[in-house]
Amino acid sequence: MAPDQAQRPILAGFHPDPSICRAADGYYLVTSSFEYVPGVPIYRSRDLQDWEQVGHVLDRRSQLDVSRAAPSGGIFAPTLRYHDGCFYLITTNVSDGGGHLLVTATDPAGPWSDPIRMPGLPGIDPDLAWDADGTCYLTWSGYREHRPIGIVQAILDPRTGAVHSGPQLIWKGTGGQYPEGPHLHARGGVWYLVIAEGGTERGHLVAVARGPSPAGPFESHAGNPILTRRSTSSPVQGTGHADLVQRYDGSWAAVYLGCRPRGGNAGWCPLGREVFAQEVVWTDGWPSLAAPILPGGPARICSNDGTAMAQLAPVWASPRRHPRELISRTPRGWRITHDRGSGDAALVGRRQQHLFCRVRAELDAASGTGGLSLWIDPHHRYDLEVTGRTIRAIARIGSIRHVIAECAWTGATLQLHTEPAIASPQQSSAGPDVVVLSAGSTELARLDGRYLSTEVAGGFTGRMVGVHASSGHVTLTSWEYAGDDDGSP
DSSP: OOTTSOOSOSBOSSOOSOEEEEETTEEEEEOOOBTEESEEEEEEESSSSSOEEEEEEEOSTTTOOOTTOOTTOSEEEEEEEEETTEEEEEEEETTSSOBEEEEEESSTTSOOOOOEEETTOOEEEEEEEEOTTOOEEEEEEEEETTEEEEEEEEEEETTTTEEEEEEEEEEOTTSOSOOEEEEEEEETTEEEEEEEESOSSTTOEEEEEEESSTTOOOEEOTTOOSEEOTTSOOSSEEEEEEEEEEOTTSOEEEEEEEEOOBSSTTOBOTTOOEEEEEEEEEETTEEEEEEEEOOSSOSEEEEOTTTTSSSOOTTOBEESSOHHHHEEEETTEEEEEOOTTTOSOEEEEEEOOSSEEEEEEEEEOTTEEEEEEEEEETTEEEEEEEETTEEEEEEEETTEEEEEEEEEOSSOOEEEEEEOOOOBTTBSSOOSOEEEEEETTEEEEEEEGGGGSHHHHOSSOOOEEEEEEEEEEEEEEEEEEEEESSSOO
């Protein structure tokens, strides 16, 4: 397969570390959520092409505490499995000191159980697998003194979290840095261990080994890596962290993360890591990736994301705090309230899921300060902020906070859109896009999108767009998000 064929993700915009399973009524997929709450979005599909969000796995404080999480802290790389009529989700909250956590549900839309915790097993990216006699294997990327040592494994009682044997080192990978993201799958009496290596940036790759049991011993595939885009000109880069699923007809497919860099030189990835999919074929007992699986619908949407509904739509999330703690329904719309005790602005947003987007918001800021925001983290964000009768365009880049422009505000619609960047004599290397901030027909700022990319901000997330309150409260009365991948939303 030519590497540039899989250009469209099946889940776009900030959906890293996918894990997939098959149940009686369809396929289910989860991704990492890091410091955002609710945690671990879960999606359903009947064809692996079109996906619908059915909720979140970790949607209450008793399951998830990321209040102390730094940007890109919190929930890392979950694994979703369906076994004996029950859904299992295992992941690691790296910010609460509790190690791996395991929750279960009979309905993937919830409710999910409170977590069983497994402290004392240092590492990330846990996986669950059951052999024919029902033994449950916990496999993860092990750490010693905060450094990765390879893929380790223990026998687990999933009802209690008790470890009955191990951990044992079962594979160090092929020699790439950061062996992680293990997933075990059985086919024809052979067990396959699929892992990621190379770090989750441009050197990312997928490697596979096989053995007679979930515990190995494992033989590395001579054709490794089975997936990578490193040192290529593919528009999809950083591919890795794959999981496999067997379809109802017996064929196999893989989901994996990748990013779409844009702009000059090596490019920037403002949307973060997204989910791509490909067919899997088997040759001499080894898997390889074949044709891409592309989404069935158009890469264009226009949505109000449920602002007229009584319940907040599942696309919305907040860093470190649950949206229910920040937002409430009023007759006029959604009220976002700043918590003076937290020290942070109250942010409620949704993922930017298109290369280019246009957002329009109307709000009442008579009782506070706030407005429209596009951000990757609190230190890399562009804001339209209303205070009294004044609206300001503000850029935050690292430790720098700069008011780009301000004007009188008479209640005009706040508008934010991204458009293609064009190199100029003053700046020959164009960024991934241009972010334009406006109030009504008044354009306040045109800002380089590279500063809201993971290459500049660092970390593992992607852009979110939403509403913030930095004092008092503001009320969102109207919201529209439109997105497209061709630059004309």
